[in-house]
Amino acid sequence: MxxxxxxxxxxxxxxKPPKVLEAMRKAMDEAGANPGRGSHRMAVEASRVLYGTRKMLADLFGVNNPNDIALTSNTTEALNLAIKGYLREGDHVIATMIEHNSVRRPLEYLKRTRGIQVEYVAVDEVGQLDLQLIERAFRSNTRLVVCSHSSNLLGSIIPLMELGRIVKEKGAVLLVDAAQSAGMLDIHVEDMHVGMLAFPGHKGLLGPQGTGGLYISPYIELEPLMHGGTGSQSEAIEQPTVRPDRYEAGTPNTIGFAGLRAGVEQVLEWxxxxxxxxxxxxxxxxxxxxxxxxxxxxxxxxxxxxxxxxxxxxxxxxxxxxxxxxxxxxxxxxxxxxxxxxxxxxxxxxxxxxxxxxxxxxxxxxxxxxxxxxxxxxxxxx
Missing domain, CATH: 3.90.1150.10 (Aspartate Aminotransferase, domain 1)
Structure with a gap:
C-alpha cells in the first residue's frame, strides 16, 4: 500500500503500537483456548489474559473492582447493554444534542417499545453544554443521564466532574459515552460519580477493532443484553448472577483483548x-x-x-x-x-x-x- x-x-x-501486535500474536500462540471453559493450561492462560485486561482498564479509569468491567465488542454494544439493561417502562432519560446514534437509537427504540421518556438538552453551536439546562431537565422519574464525554463531530468536552456531582445530588445514574475520550482525557469513575462508562478499545486505547467495555457500578444491576454460555453456573437455567460472567455470554475475543491490554499499557506509559x-x-x-x-x-x-x-x-x-x-x-x-x-x-x-x-x-x-x-x-x- x-x-x-x-x-x-x-x-x-x-x-497500532508494536506491543499490541506482539501481545495478540503471543495470545494466539499461548492462550488460544476458551477462557473459563476448562482447567487445562491454555484455558487458564486465556482467563488470565482477560483478567489482566480488566485490571489494566481498572487502573486507567479508577475502578476498584476489575470484575465490574464487562468486556464488549465495541462502545455500541456497551451502550446498548447499559441503556436496555437499566431502563424500565415510564423512566425519564436526559441526553444531549451531541449524542452519537449508539445512544440515540437505543433510547428511541425504548421510547417506542418500553414507553420511556427522553429529553435531549440543547448545546450551543460549538457543542458546549450549559449544566443549568441539565439541572432544569430533571423530573421526579429521571433515572438516567447519558452524555458523550466529547463530541465525535465538534470535539467539545463535557465537564464530567461537575455533571457527575449534579446527577448524584439528583439521585440518578450517569452513563458516559467515552468513545472519543478514553485514553485521551482523565477519567476516574469514583471521583466523577460515573455510574456506567462505555468505551471502545480500538480508538484512544490503541487496541484492535472488536474490543470495548462497560464499567458498571457495583450498586447497579443490569438485565443482560445476551443470554448463553459463560462457563460458570452451567447447571442454572438463568444467566449467572456473578460479574462479569452475567454480561459476557459466548466465547470472547481473547486475542483482541490481549491487544487491548497492551494498548492500555502503552496509554498508561504515555x-x-x-x-x-x-x-x-x-x-x-x-x-x-x-x-x-x-x-x-x-x-x-x-x-x-x-x-x-x-x-x-x-x-x-x-x-x-x-x-x-x-x-x-x-x-x-x-x-x-x-x-x-x-x-x-x-x-x-x-x-x-x-x-x-x-x-x-x-x-x-x-x-x-x-x-x-x-x-x-x-x-x-x-
Whole structure:
C-alpha cells in the first residue's frame, strides 16, 4: 500500500503500537483456548489474559473492582447493554444534542417499545453544554443521564466532574459515552460519580477493532443484553448472577483483548495528559492553518479552547464527500466525510444539510503530516 497520511483516528487509531501486535500474536500462540471453559493450561492462560485486561482498564479509569468491567465488542454494544439493561417502562432519560446514534437509537427504540421518556438538552453551536439546562431537565422519574464525554463531530468536552456531582445530588445514574475520550482525557469513575462508562478499545486505547467495555457500578444491576454460555453456573437455567460472567455470554475475543491490554499499557506509559497535549498542539496548528482559507468554516470550540483531537469543517465551494475524495486520491490523506452518525450534533452546528469533513489526529500523527493537510486544502481552494 502506498504511504498514507492517516487523519481518521476518531474512527479507529492507526497504526497500532508494536506491543499490541506482539501481545495478540503471543495470545494466539499461548492462550488460544476458551477462557473459563476448562482447567487445562491454555484455558487458564486465556482467563488470565482477560483478567489482566480488566485490571489494566481498572487502573486507567479508577475502578476498584476489575470484575465490574464487562468486556464488549465495541462502545455500541456497551451502550446498548447499559441503556436496555437499566431502563424500565415510564423512566425519564436526559441526553444531549451531541449524542452519537449508539445512544440515540437505543433510547428511541425504548421510547417506542418500553414507553420511556427522553429529553435531549440543547448545546450551543460549538457543542458546549450549559449544566443549568441539565439541572432544569430533571423530573421526579429521571433515572438516567447519558452524555458523550466529547463530541465525535465538534470535539467539545463535557465537564464530567461537575455533571457527575449534579446527577448524584439528583439521585440518578450517569452513563458516559467515552468513545472519543478514553485514553485521551482523565477519567476516574469514583471521583466523577460515573455510574456506567462505555468505551471502545480500538480508538484512544490503541487496541484492535472488536474490543470495548462497560464499567458498571457495583450498586447497579443490569438485565443482560445476551443470554448463553459463560462457563460458570452451567447447571442454572438463568444467566449467572456473578460479574462479569452475567454480561459476557459466548466465547470472547481473547486475542483482541490481549491487544487491548497492551494498548492500555502503552496509554498508561504515555499518560492521558501527554496524549492530550500532543493532540491539542496538532489540532491548534491545523485550525490555525485552515482558518486562513476564506471558504472554510471550522466547527467546534475556537482556538485556545479545550477540545479533543478532532477538527471538522465545511466548505462553501465543495461538498464534504468531494473534499474527502480529493484528499484521498490526490494527496493520500485519509479523513472522514458525512454525518458521522451524529445528526443531533449536526443540527446544533447548523450542518444538518451538508455534513462535514472531519480530520482527527492521534499520538502517531506528526506535525509535518498536519502541515501537508493544510497545504492540500489551500491548493484545493486556490
Amino acid at each position: 502506498e504511504p498514507i497520511i492517516y487523519l481518521d483516528h476518531a474512527a479507529t487509531s492507526w497504526p 499518560t492521558p495528559q501527554q496524549i492530550y497535549q500532543h493532540e491539542w498542539e496538532l489540532t491548534q496548528y491545523l485550525m490555525e492553518g485552515l482558518q486562513q482559507i476564506n471558504d472554510l468554516r471550522l466547527l467546534g470550540p475556537g482556538l485556545g479552547i479545550a477540545r479533543t483531537g478532532i477538527v471538522a469543517f465545511v466548505s462553501e465551494r465543495y461538498s464534504s464527500s468531494e473534499l474527502a475524495f480529493r484528499l484521498d486520491r490526490e494527496y493520500g490523506i485519509a479523513v472522514r466525510a458525512g454525518f458521522h452518525c451524529t445528526p443531533l450534533a449536526h443540527m446544533a452546528s447548523g450542518t444538518a444539510q451538508t455534513g462535514a469533513v472531519r480530520a482527527s489526529v492521534g499520538m502517531s500523527t506528526r506535525r509535518d503530516e498536519v502541515e501537508r493537510m493544510i497545504e492540500a486544502m489551500v491548493e484545493i481552494h486556490s
